[in-house]
């Protein structure tokens with residue numbers, strides 16, 4: 096395929112393309128449990144035009160293209176399952192516009208969460224975006240392409256719900272604007288009041304196009320951020336506790352978590368409640384409302400607020416680095432999670448399943464459920480840590496995660512950022528007409544099946 | 556396992572029932588207080604078993620050698636009455652579980668106990684603790700289990716205390732200098748109340764401090780500041796040691812203007828009360844306490860217990876008081892630390 100390499104060099108320049116073994120090795124894997132598979136080429140575009148030209152070439156030559164952000168989705172979504180070209184988007188990292196009054200930002204397709212956070216902190220301190228707890232080097236475009244969630248998800252929904260316009264390179268190479276930017280200079284709506292075409296791309300894991308620009312809604316950045324942790328020993332009370340808390344319509348983020356280690360967390364369920372305010376008065380008012388909302392559980396001795404002084408510095412981090420520390424519990428720094436989106440009322444059943452799977456496969460667990468849009472659903476993470484130097488342990492984790500996905504589907508949940516096998520399981524469970532529609536859309540947008548193949552793959 | 560030594564007859568003939576009369580969190584007529592105490596003594600239900608916020612103060616109020624607070628804890632546990640939620644109660648039990656990870660310095664015949672509180676390790680250093688600093692002990696293995704009395708888990712206290720004392724014994728120490736009031740209170744009050752023999756001589760850190768300050772007399776520059784002292788709940792177990800605060804303050808030139816909430820009338824930091832009785836009471840106590848410090852004209856809020864310090868520091872700072880541990884204040888006086896701590 097020497098001519099392909101040369102064609103890529105022509106588009107990208109020498110420094111923008113590689114097929115050197117060390118780079119192929121690196122771009123063939125992610126930090127999760129799926130086995131690696133090498134790409135044939137890696138490209139790192141700097142312009143939309145380069146993206147278009149590479150995609151046009153790939154479409155013409157029927158070569159796979161896998162858009163990649165920081166490769167931290169953990170579920171093998173950027174492993175080039177069928178080889179081809181990995182397109183590393185990180186050099187397209189500009190923040191193009193902030194509209195302060197309309198509270199939105201337009202970023203390029205490889206801009207990282209950390210860059211946007213720093214930019215807003217330095218230039219627009221009254222604004223913030225919904226930061227996920229992923230490392231700050233992960234990208235905004237990738238996060239919305241997998242329906243990520245962040246610190247404002249409890250208030251405003253999935254991070255992809257916060258998209259306010261898209262620019263997409265279609266699998267055939269055309270450039271397409273979605274939402275208000277298709278009609279004028281403003282990036283305030285990804286769809287309404289037009290037919291919402293963003294649904295053809297958001298959640299598709301890079302299988303229907305490559306985002307070269309993303310408009311993202313921004314939100315007020317209050318001066319003070321505070322937290323409390325409510326603890327109960329009864330999983331069955333968690334849904335009602337969440338219901339009471341979300342009824343307040345006052346919280347920023349709300350996460351229900353449990354883990355057996357360190358010992359102080361054993362046998363309890365913890366709800367980390369974040370809230371914000373512009374003055375001490377506002378904070379204290381909210382704090383008392385939160386306490387009052389849960390008074391009946393306190394009176395019944397079913398739960399109480401714990402002292403958070405010692406944990407506060409870690410838990411107030413945004414994003415929280417402590418999550419990655421879990422990976423090192425069994426030594427060897429690996430962890431992966433299945434994070435089905437499901438109903439909050441099913442929390443007790445899901446919690447029991449985590450413990451059952453951990454025992455069955457002899458692995459270490461933790462679980463954190465992030466409440467989504469005021470309690471309509473939650474992302475229930477089932478996380479297992481593993482030692483990378485222990486293939487048997489990795490295999491057990493993989494099996495436990497597969498079983499977790501089976502369970503989530505059985506319970507009517509939706510797997511989040513599913514790996515290719517979980518996508519297949521999901522499609523097997525799907526209403527046949529829905530699946531037909533999905534396939535039709537994919538086939539029409541990507542006739543040669545070049546975009547991140549192996550994912551959301553229509554059956555032959 | 557020891558059982559509580561409590562003399563019923565002493566209560567039966569008690570002329571005052573000061574234990575409950577003086578209680579700052581429940582109101583009683585004189586007869587009622589005595590009746591309620593007798594109900595508790597006899598193992599009957601009493602509103603005290605439901606409403607006591609575990610401030611420890613009745614241990615000080617009873618001047619007749621009984622242990623009303625430990626008895627309240629015993630009765631609560633017998634009846635399955637939780638003070639805080641089960642979850643918080645168990646969290647404390649799990650948090651303080653011995654896991655074979657103690658830290659022990661070069662211990663000879665003396666140990667410097669920083670309980671299971673990291674902040675104490677830093678406090679018990681420098682010139683003042685020069686001789687004993689290398690002999691530091693830290694960890695659940697060396698933690699006094701008194702905190703579980705707040706949660707009426709007297710069984711945990713009785714089960715763990717002998718093990719803790721045994722751990723010290725294995726080190727072969729003759730003296731344990733307790734940097735945490737609760738440890739000294741445990742070895743001198745709880746152990747005695749439960750008839751447990753303490754295999755070393757517990758030394759109260761303020762006694763140690765005073766001796767050291769006297770040795771370093773020439774280095775002391777009077778601080779000439781006004782301070783309010785935050786008396787911790789565990790000091791109620793060792794009321795005879797309370798006077799040492801004044802002696803130390805006098806020695807280093809700190810004026811402690813009179814306050815409404817001082818001595819027997821002190822208000823606790825209220826952090827455990829937050830878990831036991833909710834935020835309203837806790838906020839009220841903290842508010843009254845801090846206002847009282849300000850009204851007295853204090854510039855500094857002086858802590859004895861790191862737990863009080865952690866729960867009140869931010870709050871006193873916001874009101875313009877400087878939070879400082881009494882050890883740091885002494886370090887300031889001998890020129891080891893800057894004024895702002």
Ligand SMILES: Cc1cc2nc3c(=O)[nH]c(=O)nc-3n(C[C@H](O)[C@H](O)[C@H](O)COP(=O)(O)OP(=O)(O)OC[C@H]3O[C@@H](n4cnc5c(N)ncnc54)[C@H](O)[C@@H]3O)c2cc1C
Nearest residue numbers: 164165166167168227228229233234237238243244301306
């Ligand atoms: C410690 C830790 C914590 C995490 N916490 C969170 C969390 O709180 N919330 C959360 O949502 N996630 C979380 N994650 C998961 C993940 O890291 C994030 O979702 C992150 O946003 C992925 O970004 P990335 O750039 O690494 O994506 P990648 O893994 O590079 O890509 C993910 C998907 O996006 C596609 N893609 C990438 N760029 C584009 C583009 N320009 N156009 C179209 N498709 C594209 C890829 O093909 C792939 O399918 C966490 C991960 C870790 C390791």
Ligand code: SF4
Nearest residue numbers: 566569573574617623
């Ligand atoms: S505990 Fe002490 S103060 Fe209370 S009634 Fe008995 S003897 Fe009197």
Ligand code: SF4
Nearest residue numbers: 578607608610611613
């Ligand atoms: S511990 Fe405190 S609240 Fe409880 S009875 Fe004694 S004095 Fe009252």
